Amino acid sequence: MKKTFLLLILICFSFNHLIAQQRISDTEKLASIGKIYGFLKYYHPEVGKGKYDWDKEFIKYLPQALEASDKESLSKIYSNWINVLGNIEKCKNCVSDQLLFDKNFNLFWTQDSEIFNAELKAKLKYIEENRFQGENFYVTTEPVGTIKVTNEPVYQNFSYPSEEYRLLGLFKYWNIIEYFYPYKYLTDQKWDSVLTEMIPKFRSASNKEEYQSLVKELIAKLDDTHAWISFDNEKSKYLPVKISNIDNKAVVSGFYNDSIAKINNIKLGDIILKIDDLEIQKETEKKSKYIAGSNANIKIRQTYNEILLGKNSALTLTIDRNNQIEKIKVNRYNFDDFEYWDNPTAIKTKSINEKIGYVNMASIKGADVSNIFKSFKNKKTIIIDLRNYPASIYKLLSKYLNSEKRDFSKVYSPNMDYPGKFRYKENLQTGIKNKNNFKGKVILLVNDESISKGEFTAMAIQTADNVITIGNQTAGADGNIVVFEYIGGYKTAISGLGIMYPDKTETQRKGVKIDIEIKPTIEGLKQGRDEILEKAIELGSE
Structure with missing residues (x-):
């Protein structure tokens, strides 16, 4: 009797453990549909030809994916989605012995047995092996070899979109980086983990400011000084100075225009402590995660520059000059006012x-x-x-x-x-x-x-x-x-x-x-x- 009871407990425990293993969190479901969306967009021959309104397809299947209770039901949704996209013929040109740079390549997720069943894994592998060849509807290349994103729908009034479109934007961007960013393998944070980190944040963004800050945070994770985003066309104004990060301090290290800097009583070696009432170092700590930079020094310098930009012309700087704390009234200017690029007096x-x-x-x-x-x-x-x-x-x-x-x-x-x-x-x-x-x-x-x-x-x-x-x-x-x-x-x-x-x-x-x-x-x-x-x-x- 005691043996039978123990056996029942063991069976019950094993069953519950199996069910727990099959359960998939909402974030895992969303990560999977985000990856499926991008993979089919760039790999499936019929999708790659632009035969479908691919964003509308995503919006249609998103609630279904979220309602899935386990990997079997989730895999069935994706298998059915793939089935209606059309047959894929065997690819004659997909085997290549070219020496390729593959440090960014990652399709291991398509064979993840914890998320996908055997049938879906086989379908995804087949699509990879017989992938679209030719000019993709959504991305092509410029003569120099860089990509050009094409034929993406235009969305108006998207300063704070609804949740499904916040996720769509995240997935669009994530997949462009996943497949076409040459330095993905060099980022501090693995790109896969960026996706799972940002999904719940994008879902819960409660207003325009929070949403746009999250987009900046996403882009900053590229660790690329070239990376930026602009949410408005209004040009910011500049102080007439160059700022360097020296000893973790915002130091005036040069001028965009010597004469204008002199008018504003700004000198080389000035350490900027405050801009109006904002402390530079505290603002740097707060803002640095939203600023892209390839290395620590440039990231801090870029953050200093971002803090010093603004729409208002007049401001007050608190500076350390020769170990004396001073407040000086200064002005910002349109960058063109400096004649920095076409300075007739510049030494050749x-x-x-x-x-x-x-x-x-x-x-x-x-x-x-x-x-x-x-x-x-x-x-x-x-x-x-x-x-x-x-x-x-x-x-x-x-x-x-x-x-x-x-x-x-x-x-x-x-x-x-x-x-x-x-x-x-x-x-x-x-x-x-x-x-x-x-x-x-x-x-x-x-x-x-x-x-x-x-x-x-x-x-x-x-x-x-x-x-x-x-x-x-x-x-x-x-x-x-x-x-x-x-x-x-x-x-x-x-x-x-x-x-x-x-x-x-x-x-x-x-x-x-x-x-x-x-x-x-x-x-x-x-x-x-x-x-x-x-x-x-x-x-x-x-």
């Missing part, structure tokens, strides 16, 4: 001394290059300052700096025939065979203002015959920018191409290679010193 080049010439990459154009090297032909050192955003002239420079053509970058771009995988392109090269190239020392200056094209240009110049790179960590955001719309018509952006050194050393998040690290100091800024340039002059004089 200068002769530092008999041995050393200096080139400011922010100011020179292609037409200037030949004359620069003529004027510097007797110099022993050329300092090239890339602490800025240059014109696309790296090839012209390399003709004079290199004695031969050299590889400087390995690029990979989204593989539209196998979403989630990427194709390597031929290594990019720069320079020509030139026995009359510059024979002296080349010293390259970089810092956290070196971003994107600046970093790409740095990689090319680093192939020069005798080059030293000095400065500090660059922005770590290389590769062409892709701009597309978040649901509701909001412009958003990501890095669109994968960029590496030819030896596959990553530049994303890390920045370019640096030989000698020099960081500016608050004391040096107060004294008006450029400590990076000083080190370059010291090296160039040896």
